[in-house]
Amino acid sequence: MGPDNDTGGSQFLLLGLSEKPELQPLIFGLFLSMYLITVLGNLLIILAVSSDSHLYTPMYFFLSNLSLVDICFTSTTVPKMLWNLQTQSKAITYDGCITQMYFLTLFGGWDNFLLTVMAYDRYVAICHPLHYTAIMNPRLCGLLVLVSFIISVLNSLLHSLMILRLSFPAELEIPHFFCEIKQMIKLASSDTFLNDTMMYLTTGLLAAGPLAGILYSYSKIVSSICRMSSAQGKYKAFSTCASHLSVVSLFYCTVLGVYLSSAPTRTSQSSAITSVMYTVVTPMLNPFIYSLRNKDIKRALNSLLGMPGINGDKCLGLKKRP
Numbered sequence: 001m002g003p004d005n006d007t008g009g010s011q012f013l014l015l016g017l018s019e020k021p022e023l024q025p026l027i028f029g030l031f032l033s034m035y036l037i038t039v040l041g042n043l044l045i046i047l048a049v050s051s052d053s054h055l056y057t058p059m060y061f062f063l064s065n066l067s068l069v070d071i072c073f074t075s076t077t078v079p080k081m082l083w084n085l086q087t088q089s090k091a092i093t094y095d096g097c098i099t100q101m102y103f104l105t106l107f108g109g110w111d112n113f114l115l116t117v118m119a120y121d122r123y124v125a126i127c128h129p130l131h132y133t134a135i136m137n138p139r140l141c142g143l144l145v146l147v148s149f150i151i152s153v154l155n156s157l158l159h160s161l162m163i164l165r166l167s168f169p170a171e172l173e174i175p176h177f178f179c180e181i182k183q184m185i186k187l188a189s190s191d192t193f194l195n196d197t198m199m200y201l202t203t204g205l206l207a208a209g210p211l212a213g214i215l216y217s218y219s220k221i222v223s224s225i226c227r228m229s230s231a232q233g234k235y236k237a238f239s240t241c242a243s244h245l246s247v248v249s250l251f252y253c254t255v256l257g258v259y260l261s262s263a264p265t266r267t268s269q270s271s272a273i274t275s276v277m278y279t280v281v282t283p284m285l286n287p288f289i290y291s292l293r294n295k296d297i298k299r300a301l302n303s304l305l306g307m308p309g310i311n312g313d314k315c316l317g318l319k320k321r322p
Helices: 021-051 058-075 078-087 094-127 129-135 138-164 181-187 193-226 231-259 268-292 295-304
Strands: 011-014 091-093
Touching: 011 078, 011 094, 021 058, 021 078, 021 268, 021 295, 058 078, 058 094, 058 138, 058 268, 078 091, 091 094, 094 129, 094 138, 094 181, 094 193, 094 231, 094 268, 138 181, 138 193, 181 193, 193 231, 231 268, 268 295
Parallel strands: none
Antiparallel strands: 011 091
């Protein structure tokens, strides 16, 4: 490490989305609302899936894991941002910055792999329905989630260790609301060629690779749907994929837009605003996207919340006596 990288006890400054004082209360209220909606919405999905035995299927197992990861993903950035806005402080320690980058990369990567696994699940369900139960058995489902987690941990650890080798100015201002890897590499005062190379290489392998798998799965799904003779069957098959496709589109368009864009006219502020989409907005919208068109989730939520008319007795753990 260089002499100016003795930053273990120093502080960096997160400039946030705007430095205008009059906008700070608005930003605080907006992000607090989105964070609470994200946590509550995803928590309800997890509770609904775990409380309804009809949802003990691979699709909902992966969905509940996705909801848990989305809560963790958002929680790595928004609480610190809200704290800084409330205390009117922009400081984050060097150790805190590295820790934030580590968990952000971990949960972002895990989110990415879960979306890919969910695409594979839909592919098996639609293209090989007779063998679905045998293929998507509990052991394979657990293994897919575990392997996704391990790969994400290793990728996150690699990037964090690569950042640790860089030198940074004593007074570092980060034009973002969290410690983003691309911004940190850009602001380093030492040679970043190896970091840039590794970032683009892993982004290509761990983002473009799964995206190619998702596109391949859906090409097979579309082909299978087109061969169906029943219009109702086509609609049902498409409905099970529409929510997932919406989430994939939101996630990948914003992530790839941030990490693969090298346009010289792209400002740090525009990059930060784009990052809001995949770190805050997408996790917030996921519960709505998956529940609005899903009758099973609606029924489970009604049962969980004790709403009358749908499994009210079951929700309370009661059985009607003869």
